[in-house]
Amino acid sequence: MSQNRNTQKRKPRRGLPFNPFNVMWFIIAAVIIGWWLVGDTNSPSESSWNEVEQMVEKGQVEKIVVVNRDVARVYLTPQAIEEYRTQSEYATLPDHDWQFQFNIGSVDSFREDLKSAETEYGHAVPVSYANEGGGWGDALISFLPWLVFIGIWIFMMRSMSGGGGGGGQGVFNVGKAKAQVFDKNNANRITFKDVAGLEEAKVEIMEIVDFLRTPQKYRDLGGKIPKGALLVGPPGTGKTLLAKAVAGEANVPFLSMSGSDFVEMFVGVGASRVRDLFQQAKEKAPCIVFIDEIDAIGRARGKNAGVSGTDARENTLNQLLTEMDGFASNAGVIVLAATNRVDILDKALTRAGRFDRQIEVGRPDVVERRQIFDVHLRNIKTDSDLDREFLAKQTPGFSGADIANVCNETALIAARHDKKTVGKDDFMAAVDRIIGGLEKRNKIITPEEKRKIAFHEAGHATVSWLLEEASPLIKVTIIPRGKALGAAWYLPEERQLTTRAQMMDEMASLLGGRVSEALNFGEVSTGALNDLERATKMAYSMVAYYGMGSQTGNISFYDSTGQSDFAMTKPYSERTAEKIDAEAKALLEQAYAMAEKVLTENNEGLTRLAERLLEKEVVFTDDLVDIFGKRKKDIAKELAEAAQNAEPTMEEPTADEVAEA
DSSP, X not given: OHHHHHHSOOOOOOSOOOOHHHHHHHHHHHHHHXXXXXXXXXXXXXXXXXXXXXXXXXXXXXXXXXXXXXXXXXXXXXXXXXXXXXXXXXXXXXXXXXXXXXXXXXXXXXXXXXXXXXHHHOOOOOEEEEOOOOHHHHHHHHHHHHHHHHHHHHHHHHXXXXXXXXXXXXXXXXXXXXXXXXXXXXXXXXXXXXXXXXXXXXXXXXXXXHHHHOOHHHHHTTOOOOSEEEEEOSTTSSHHHHHHHHHHHHOSOEEEEEGXXXXXXXXXXXXXXXXXXXXXXXXXXXXXEEEESTHHHHBOTTOSTTOOTTOHHHHHHHHHHHHHSSSSOOTTEEEEEEESOXXXXXHHHHSXXXXXXXXXXXXXXXXXXXXXXXXXXXXXXXXXXXXXXHHHXXXXXXXXXXXXXXXXXXXXXXXXXXXXXXXXXXXXXXXXXXXXXXXXXXXXXXXXXXXXXXXXXXXXXXXXXXXXXXXXXXXXXXXXXXXXXXXXXXXXXXXXXXXXXXXXXXXXXXXXXXXXXXXXXXXOOGGGHXXXXXXXXXXXXXXXXXXXXXXXXXXXXOOTTSGGGGOSSOSSOHHHHHHHHHHHHHHHHHHHHHHHHHHHHTHHHHHHHHHHHHHHSEEEHHHHHHHHOOOHHHHHHHXXXXXXXXXXXXXXXXXXXHHHO
């Protein structure tokens, strides 16, 4: 039993750290407060000349001492002291020194008054004059500015040196790296089980983790683990979460810092923190260093207009390059970094030998979204019949952070309606809330405006439903959401390639609202601003990026390196710019004509859909099937599935068929 007690680790006692300066200030404060509260128990009493004149009349004054020409101290005879002490208010009169004191306005006036009293009452009173200091009070007042100055100086020195448990945040420690350290004993440990999807990224990352666990099997074959891995992907896809999972799985020290932690107002601090970070990592090797948002210090050098080459950010980057693959050995230290702007990183940083691998962390597909929903719905009470597959299909293009936001928003919506569990309707409301914004049913809209909005949204829905390559519609609403007066939700196919026909159909569906207004009201409104913006960008990208223009041909001005951001001129001539403008305009006119043809041929169905929108305010896929019928693509898909599921029948051959064979 005693052995167990000895082997147990004692928890450190928490309290104020011992500091001699604190003790000194405590003693000084105690002395001052004690002197002020206690002081002398037998102190003189305050008086006035009228009372002293009565004492002179009775012959009770032994002498008077005038101090500093403003205070008169009255010394009584022993018999007078005993007589006054019989009164309760004078019970504490001192035996020695003076018993009363009062202020005199002028020495000359005091002498005249005293002389008159001596002459009148026949008792002579000796008077003497003295100059004295002010005692504790004057001394404290004299030294108080110095005490304040010394206290401020001590406080500043302690702050600069990071004393008093400041955690190295002082000026003298400003060059120290403030990295967060994670190890296997961390309470908030995250593993790969907590990271849904990202299967390809996890495979590459787990190789690094496996090397740290069992390095010998790689060394036996002469292999070397990559010195660094760069996690690249759009915001919210789980780059930082994946790094946290590495910290939880590797069972080695994990140092985490943000790229902005190296940026400081003092020149040279960033480089100093890089040196200190890698020094800490070498002491803890094998170790993983994670730098989040590395683009804060890894931006390509020489591309910052108006900034010299001695910029502190470039010095920090140079030091990072040296530490990752410089003259000194950096064995046992693996660097992970994350960014969503890999195109602006310096080429020397992303080369082999520093970041040997670039791990793409993209947006999840439908299968990975299903897994992510399973993770985030663990702590949410859902209906038993909730279809996770349906939720994954209804959130195309959503990142992991978006799905987490959907799940949280769903719980809030269900709680707002006093529900015990979360259902499908709550999820759809959460998706609508995130994509379109909050409903604004109280927004003032005139009946004429509401009718125009209904025909506008019906135009979008009709064109997208009838054009074969456009994205299928989920629902349409004329209830204002966010800044939009109406909205339409589509379910785009998850494809990796997009054809010219598909882009043309998408542009036609975007212009369907403007065409519907022109056909039904003879004029257009400002409600198509967002539609025109998106269609125009799509047309220019088709011509300038994807080489889909008939006049410009197979040429692309897209720059994946990001260097065009710093170029002062366009990468094409003015004549080519005119061709691009003409091509984009022609594509928009072609898409407009496609939408106009569809709506003219199906004007009756357009009107029925608009009237239903005015009646119900929200229209779903079933309403479009009821008005226009099923889409050609859906019919072809159903026929293909039916043919695939049909069982083949074996028929006996006839005699003629056998003879012919």
